[in-house]
Amino acid sequence: MSKQLLILLALFMSVTAFAAGVPGDPEEGQPEISIHHQDDTTYYEYRINGELREIKVVPSVGKPYYLVPSEGHGSMVRIEESSLLIPKWVIFRW
Numbered sequence: 001m002s003k004q005l006l007i008l009l010a011l012f013m014s015v016t017a018f019a020a021g022v023p024g025d026p027e028e029g030q031p032e033i034s035i036h037h038q039d040d041t042t043y044y045e046y047r048i049n050g051e052l053r054e055i056k057v058v059p060s061v062g063k064p065y066y067l068v069p070s071e072g073h074g075s076m077v078r079i080e081e082s083s084l085l086i087p088k089w090v091i092f093r094w
Contacts, residue, residue, distance in 0.1 A: 033047075040061075066080070
């Protein structure tokens with residue numbers, strides 16, 4: 001029993017150390033994420049240094065998608081994959 005516990009503890013510590021050592025982009029900084037709910041949709045706003053970079057839209061029915069600012073128009077463009085490089089690992093799910 002103690003051998004299994006030690007193996008589990010070592011595995012947990014290695015995963016935590018790896019996740020803590022993932023370098024971000026030091027020039028841009030960490031994104032600030034704000035979550036808003038409207039009707040049956042959840043919006044995740046990603047801002048870096050106060051600038052809106054993308055919005056993840058999660059409807060109650062259907063696939064999530066992203067809105068990113070278009071170049072020079074001041075409007076948003078819909079894309080299917082995130083353009084930000086943010087670690088999005090799922091470690092545990094139940």
